[in-house]
Amino acid sequence: MRDDGRMDVDVDGSLGRRLTRLVQNHDQDTAPLHQGVHSLRETTPILTCPAKLNIVIHVVGSRGDVQPFVALGCELQQQHGHRVRIATHAVFEDFVRKSGLEFYPIGGDPADLMAYIVKNPGLIPSIASVRAGDIGRKRKMLAKILEGCWSSCYMRDEKTQRPFVADAIIANPPSFGHVHCAQAMGIPVHVMFTMPWTSTRAFAHPLANLKYSSDTSPRIANLMSYGVVEWMTWQGIGDLVNKWRKSLDLEPVPSSEGPLLLETLEVPHTYCWSPALVPRPADWPKHIDVCGFFFRNPPSYKPPPDLSAFLEAGPPPVYIGFGSIVIEDPEALTDTILEAVRMTGLRALVSRGWSKLGQGRDSDDTVFYLSDCPHEWLFDHVAAVVHHGGAGTTACGLSKGVPSFLVPFFGDQPFWGIMVAASGAGPGPIPYQSLTALGLARAITKCLAPETRLAAKEVADKMNTEYGVRAAVQSFHAQLPMDMKCDVLKNEAAAWTLQESSTTIKLSKRAVSVLMRQTMFKPNKLSHYQSKPIIIDPKRWEPVSAVVSASLHTAGAMGRAAAGVVSEPYQVYKSNKAFPTAATAKNNPENLEKAPIDSPPTANSPDHVSIEQHPGLAGATADQDDSKNRTKQVVKASARNAGKLLFSPVKGIILDIPLAAVEGMWNLPRLQGDTGYQHTAVTDWKTGGSVAAKSFIHGIHEGMTDIFIKTYAGKKKEGAKGVAKGLSMGFVNLTMKTGAGTLGLIAYPCQGVYKSIHAAMHTRARKAIEQAKLEEGEWLVENQLDNGVEVEDIVRRFLTVTPGKGKGKA
Template identity: 55%
Template sequence: MPQNDQPQQPSYLELPANGEHDDSGPLANELPQYEALAELEATTTGRGDGRVDIDLSSRIARRLSRLVPAEKRPLFHEHRPHAPPEYTETIETSLRLIIVIQVVGSRGDVQPFVALGTELQRHGHRVRLATHGQFDKFVRDSGLEFFSIGGDPAELMAYMVKNPGLFPSMKTLRGGEIQRKRKMVDEMLHKCWRSCIEPDDLTGRPFVADAIIANPPSFAHIHCAQALGVPLHLMFTMPWTSTREFCHPLANLRANGSDMSASAANYVSYSLVEWMTWQGLGDIINAWRGTLDLETIPFSEGPCLTETLGVPVTYCWSPALVPKPADWPENIDVCGFFFRDAPSYQPEASLANFLSSGPPPVYIGFGSIVIDDPDKLTETILEAVRATGTRAIVSRGWSKLGGDSPGDDQVFFLGDCPHEWLFQQVTAVIHHGGAGTTACGLLNAKPTTIVPFFGDQPFWGNMVHAGGAGPAPIPFKALDSNNLAEAIRFCLTPEASAAARQIADKMSSEAGVRRAVASFHANLPLNDMRCDLLPNLPAAWLYEKKGKHVKLSKMAAEMLVQEEKVSWKDLKYYQSQPVHIENKRWDPVTAALSSLTSTSIGLVTSTADIIVKPIQAFRPTTPSGSRPSSREGASRSGDTLERASADDVFGRPAGIDLPSAPKSTHEKEHHHQHRALTAVKGSALGVGGFFKYYYRGLLLDLPYAVTEGMRNAPKLYGGKVYDPGAVTDWKSGGIAAGKNFAHGMVEGIGGIVMEPVRGAKKEGAAGAAKGVGIGLLNLGTKLSSVGPLLARANGLAIHSTFYFIEMAVPPEAAAIIQRKKAQYCRFADSNQWDRFDSIMLPDATFLFHNPDGSVITKGDIEYSWSSTKDWVAFFENEFRAVQAIHIIGPAEMEQIAPDEIKAIWAVTYHAGTKEHEGGVHGTGGGHYHETWKKVGDDWFMESLRMERLYWKVLSI
């Protein structure tokens, strides 16, 4: 087979060659959401292989094609270098970050990020890998911190194969599988957020992410980054960014007589796949965003959100196999495959004997793919091997190919074996086309045949074929002994071997993991992230006073506060990379209709909540199964033991499942009171939501939507529009209005002069007349948008005083409370009782009780105090002879008013007398129920109620 210097791009679609489609200009008319959904369903069809058929002749596909940016350079360069981008081997950064990596997928998806996390650790960063619980040991054994985000990768894969793009079949609907999977996604969203802020579940070490790395299917990434205001970097093994050079790897394009150009069709396929995904998950994501105090994302902005915001992306495949498309911007890199260090492996004697007894075999295996009829597939493989006269190693995989057969001199059936070692022993590889398996085969210069089952596997098969290292992919449903034999013969040709060797030589110099880390560092806003006093630490707080703006790390802020140089109330939570999501408008009419629709839906929903929420609160619930138990009493010997047991008021390790005692009358009354409060609160939320949507919709969103529509209207007829930036408060609104006015005057007046000239050059006198009209229209639309910008700025300032009704705990407040609770534990452990006035209000109240509600007592002293002074005096005296160590778990927080937050902590503690020999030691646990009040810009504990669940004396 003749080889070119460049891999050939595969042909993804067959379209009539009748000229380039007009790819310029925005959508002239936005579709309403309900109509867009109907159009989307007519345009896209889910297949049984995890891929999507896209009809290019549909109305929505044609409209989206108008959003394809104008081409600035040729699509396909004849001599484009496909070596990796020119990175410095390492970009030195002394900034040490806390990084969370969020990954959804199979082990093959997780494994590259383990390699990435290990390399990031070598640069001094602290790394947590947040993924499915099944990979706990795998991740921890690599030396990384682990956080479980729930979800079952096997179930997710099976669901996506049956229901690609979340368009469910009737069988799936009847089986109730949709709701189960939606709940799984909802669980993963919540836990992805928790992975950014919760302490390590083994050590209790605090964790708040300074940066997020994620693969696109984890979904929560951009929203977590927005809530924290930290940088986000996406990394993935298949293309997820719009390009003209090839279509989305999960899309099959059908022309159906469309005159759309191939480049436009490829580009549009990414938007349509994103729209399908958002249709299935948008409501779940927006409901979850509400718990983070983030605004709802409009239907028009949810798809392709990370692309719109310019989030940096690193693709971990070899540019020798798939070069970086020419139309991808600088924030996107193709760095090479991520390879782990090869594990040590000693083959079993039977495998070693087979390898040494003849010429190198071919490898055939399909990994974790579960096949309905493994016996039939085994027979197909054996027939093809016999027909070609080659020797073969067949991986049994999850389908148990070969059954109990031991094989023979020509075929060896293999169990588990690392590909890094095995692929060095064979002459060609045949597999399902997973990105990792494909990469390993090509790195070892092995010609490759891919038999794709679903998802992106056909994409990799086409890319291998385009590079000359293998035949065209054979879909599994089309596989038989004849085409498999032909594929084996192709892989054994000198041309295929030479092409694979050429790719391997280029891959071997790529150092994908190191280059990905360099790409991550290069895209960080380092100057905005550094502490101004300790530049090797990231900034977490902002000091603004008397014209000074100083970024402070947590350590720097703590030191300055201790030295009384600054006060906590002078510090604000710092966001190193704020994220602003704007609802783009194209014209005044559709903008007004869209705003009114959103407002109406909000009003109806809030009105219903006034009635529905109280009903839900009092709806009977089925209690979960609980088994009766008796509390274990601990005998107390001597005064010291009594003191030790009574003083253990700290807590319980998170995750311990303790049997509950039968509910007392006190607990039942408390339960009814809680339901009543929940009902009242739910109804109040409905009332507050009604007024919020009414005020914001009619007085803020509607005028602003019309204004934005007028400002953007010149785009409809080819004009350019200045972007004044996001409006988030009165200050930013004033600045935006000023900039918009200045640019509007210059561009508007200039347009009155220039538009007739441009029109005359194109169409003569008629064009000049049109130009006059366009110039006047431009001037009117641009200047008319200044006043509403100022109105929106003032409105946002007022709106913030009402928004607390549905507000989640702001990250700044949560950070203060978590820090002070950690200080609470440390001060108590080290007997620094004089420092509690920085944590608690002077009139704070304290109550310690048993599960039945009875107050804990020591003699005639009840563990109940009505001031911080009295509480400190008691424990300062009691703890002179006792040493306690306690560890708090993650907090449940809820903001119930602008200046009030409820927090619940699960805590475990150990306490014992301080004698070197003898004495007593015990362990206990419970929950703290606390109320924190805002004073100025700081937060203080107003009340503490501790429910001690158990106390056990340990023998020494």
């Protein structure tokens, strides 16, 4: 790990060389995988959204991370009629609500988070942080953020108490809960971010520092860096995510799928940076887009008199500020800044920021210490900007045509420093740890050079022709499912399905509320509607590794259950002992709030004695109840793990291992370019049986005919040599496909039955969502937010409705 938070990836190591060869086997180094593929936005005519949606936007980070999404939310709400909720840290509530958007707190302290990241910029924390207990606190913070992200999808507004159930999710990757919340609700998710998070050969992951020799293709090294960083990240958060998924009634994400889950599920991504600065890589598939920076409408701002006086007293100053970065020694950095300003002989605006630079010092004719001030206004009045390299500040400076010098601290900031320098709009970045007064003075001087100012103006001219927020909204709309709208109220999102004989009708929350009041159908006919189901299954390469992997997973599950028979009851026992009993609380009144609530003997009990007359007896009785309750919890924890220990091998032998073998056998021919049968997802016992039958038919048919088809195709292409190749491929397909079809008669129905049982036994999350939908529908009707449609008209439309057809993209 490097001091700037990036990770050294040595591609020339023994493991790196093996992985490189593996990737190169599937790579044409001169022809990208998706060469020339345009994004869906670029190939889709401009359109409106199929329905007015409730959109929740999950954002974790600093104000610079939140601000672009506020701009996006305003565009979605004001120009397209969506209802938008920003779910982020509580400290940004006023900022969000004053913009006219709804807000939901997800927990986490961004100042604390920034201080930790500056202290530990890498993926691996320092020993000092481990000793200080920082890791445990940050894991608790992440667990709270995950819970907050889920609650923001369906809980009422904490301030207005207005119900809200999300129809779609937009999120930045550090929120981590996005795709899991979307899976639990069955709604689309769209990731938007200010730094690359999708594998490409064009450039390395911003958090990776590649090391390789001339023998290694730089493009292959770039591609590998994304998987390495994602794998490292998953090692730190995977257990927390899977533990949290249980509360959403979701099964754990397999360790093989967790690191690159967004890519394998083909979750749409929109990157909010200027293509004039970083063009969209040619090897990105069509669901990955680059739209431009997100700029909000400039806020009205009147500068205080002392700031106006300083700006008018001389030539434009240099802006120096590090925003939400929390620095350990702000005094030393302030001294460095002042010395650099003295060397250049220029005037400077120094933003105090979250680190409170210049604390206790007063402004003078040369240096003005600045409080909060919108960059959109300020950067029109400066000669250059010196900052930490946050995407928002970088975008604002470049859009104003002002030369920029970046002092990166961690994360994507070095990436943006390199990109700015490559454009000529500023000198090369200097990491904060290496910053000196002389280096800062030289960088400022370089910013004011005529060629740098000209390059900055050229970048600004290109950026000013882009409309990032508008393009991002179009990208979001272009990748929504078409069948999101209600069959009765066409401009509202479907939330329910109504099954009547052989007809399925999609209904919005408001439509259901009105129709139920008119007793048009029974409530048990309604089902939770999923506009975008997400299914996460392990991807298998071939049968041998698939069976080994499934066997190891089963063995691991048994080992964890066996250990849990002892460890989990002990943890329960320890956690219960941490709470005082009622008797202890009575003797120590300050602990009373921590004591368990106990019920006294009933008045009808033959042994009933007045608690008021004998308070000591109350404490003794409560202690007995505490002991019984603790024992019950301990026994329950042990029994739960014992059940897992018995169930794990049964599930592994009957379901997991046969299913892995089947999927491996189906996939082996695909590795050689075979485009044969691919089954649909198994979601319940019905689809399990259907997939088993189709898999058997296709497996037998393709297995028997491929031996002739492959041989003939080989002869036509390569003659006698091709005959040998085609014959061998045909025999492989015969073995694999017929075996998969036969074994699938057992594996797929078992998978379907298991999923049906799991869905029947885990209903808490779904019931919570359904209840929230009913409450929102009632609220909409009671508050007469009915877009002018009368009750009689809704009933008439319902009686004459033609159900929507099929699924697809808008």
